[in-house]
Amino acid sequence: xxxxxxxxxxxxxxxxxxxxxxxxxxxxxxxxxxxxxxxxxxxxxxxxxxxxxxxxxxxxxxxxxxxxxxxxxxxxxxxxxxxxxxxxxxxxxxxxxxxxxxxxxxxxxxxxxxxxxxxxxxxxxxxxxxxxxxxxxxxxxxxxxxxxxxxxxxxxxxxxxxxxxxxxxxxxxxxxxxxxxxxxxxxxxxxxxxxxxxxxxxxxxxxxxxxxxxxxxxxxxxxxxxxxxxxxxxxxxxxxxxxxxxxxxxxxxxxxxxxxxxxxxxxxxxxxxxxxxxxxxxxxxxxxxxxxxxxxxxxxxxxxxxxxxxxxxxxxxxxxxxxxxxxxxxxxxxxxxxxxxxxxxxxxxxxxxxxxxxxxx
Ligand code: PMP
Numbered sequence: 001x002x003x004x005x006x007x008x009x010x011x012x013x014x015x016x017x018x019x020x021x022x023x024x025x026x027x028x029x030x031x032x033x034x035x036x037x038x039x040x041x042x043x044x045x046x047x048x049x050x051x052x053x054x055x056x057x058x059x060x061x062x063x064x065x066x067x068x069x070x071x072x073x074x075x076x077x078x079x080x081x082x083x084x085x086x087x088x089x090x091x092x093x094x095x096x097x098x099x100x101x102x103x104x105x106x107x108x109x110x111x112x113x114x115x116x117x118x119x120x121x122x123x124x125x126x127x128x129x130x131x132x133x134x135x136x137x138x139x140x141x142x143x144x145x146x147x148x149x150x151x152x153x154x155x156x157x158x159x160x161x162x163x164x165x166x167x168x169x170x171x172x173x174x175x176x177x178x179x180x181x182x183x184x185x186x187x188x189x190x191x192x193x194x195x196x197x198x199x200x201x202x203x204x205x206x207x208x209x210x211x212x213x214x215x216x217x218x219x220x221x222x223x224x225x226x227x228x229x230x231x232x233x234x235x236x237x238x239x240x241x242x243x244x245x246x247x248x249x250x251x252x253x254x255x256x257x258x259x260x261x262x263x264x265x266x267x268x269x270x271x272x273x274x275x276x277x278x279x280x281x282x283x284x285x286x287x288x289x290x291x292x293x294x295x296x297x298x299x300x301x302x303x304x305x306x307x308x309x310x311x312x313x314x315x316x317x318x319x320x321x322x323x324x325x326x327x328x329x330x331x332x333x334x335x336x337x338x339x340x341x342x343x344x345x346x347x348x349x350x351x352x353x354x355x356x357x358x359x360x361x
Contacts, residue, residue, distance in 0.1 A: 015124045022330045033230040036332040040227035041130035051265035052124040055257040063257035070260045086246035089254035091221040091234030101245045103128035104153045107266040110149045112141045113165045139166030139299035147181035162190040162302035165310045165340035169302035171202035184215045192305035195226035214239040226266040231259040284343045324355045
């Protein structure tokens with residue numbers, strides 16, 4: 001070109017794009033279901049639309065910068081002082097804030113792979129360097145190898161539990177053993193986006209773990225169990241100093257008044273939320289059992305999704321996604337690794353089982 005444009009930092013052009021789950025495809029005569037973004041198939045909880053609508057009336061005003069009412073509601077819900085909290089634009093926003101606040105360019109971030117695709121994007125955005133530690137064959141974190149990968153350049157380690165996209169959750173015993181090996185100067189992010197769906201014998205008590213280890217940050221979200229993916233609200237629970245640095249680097253007014261009101265109204269509906277999550281867990285476990293009966297080596301599923309492994313088979317991964325789409329279910333292929341299927345409507349789960357059974361022949 002003829003003009004001399006400003007150039008972004010050299011690493012910026014290499015940042016991979018975030019690939020969102022495909023929307024459902026329109027087909028005459030066939031309802032299509034979106035199972036590609038681990039969303040909640042239920043509508044917002046009772047009272048949430050009313051609370052959000054009331055907030056719409058004030059769209060000419062900025063939201064409360066400090067989200068004070070939401071902090072109060074979360075503090076009461078979690079039984080932690082509000083100085084241990086940081087509210088953000090989705091838990092993905094927290095991830096950017098954490099890495100931005102703690103990593104200088106060149107600093108290292110240890111995380112599992114395959115895991116949530118925003119990790120490599122967020123760390124590259126800050127100029128940090130990822131140390132991606134392969135998962136074990138059963139889709140679990142290799143926490144020993146992750147501890148081995150930590151050195152003097154490591155500033156952050158991310159533990160995704162349950163792991164998106166493979167499904168298993170880390171146990172409290174496994175997390176304790178890992179934390180015993182991690183120097184306290186390394187921030188350990190425990191990404192609990194799907195925590196409400198965990199039904200493990202040894203579930204992590206995130207808040208107790210954070211209290212025992214000042215370098216532990218929990219990140220959670222209203223997008224999954226609470227069904228507010230469209231509004232973008234997440235929160236961190238951390239030592240007050242860590243929470244304060246997260247708030248310092250937050251995008252001003254990043255959580256809208258509508259989002260704040262909807263999150264507060266959602267928190268007030270614990271019973272309804274748990275009933276819906278319980279129903280999704282039943283559907284998940286049924287889907288998991290059905291797939292395993294068909295012979296699929298599906299790892300333990302502790303989130304609102306299941307994982308069909310296709311290691312080293314990119315063509316088969318895409319063929320499965322195409323067959324599902326043909327049957328009116330949009331799933332998420334990760335070519336060469338596997339296919340992730342969110343737990344959705346009962347009819348959608350049935351169709352997944354039918355496609356998976358036919359695919360195995
Ligand atoms: N962490 C994990 C593991 C996820 O899968 C997701 C969403 N797919 C997020 C964080 C981000 O969720 P949100 O930004 O909607 O809170």
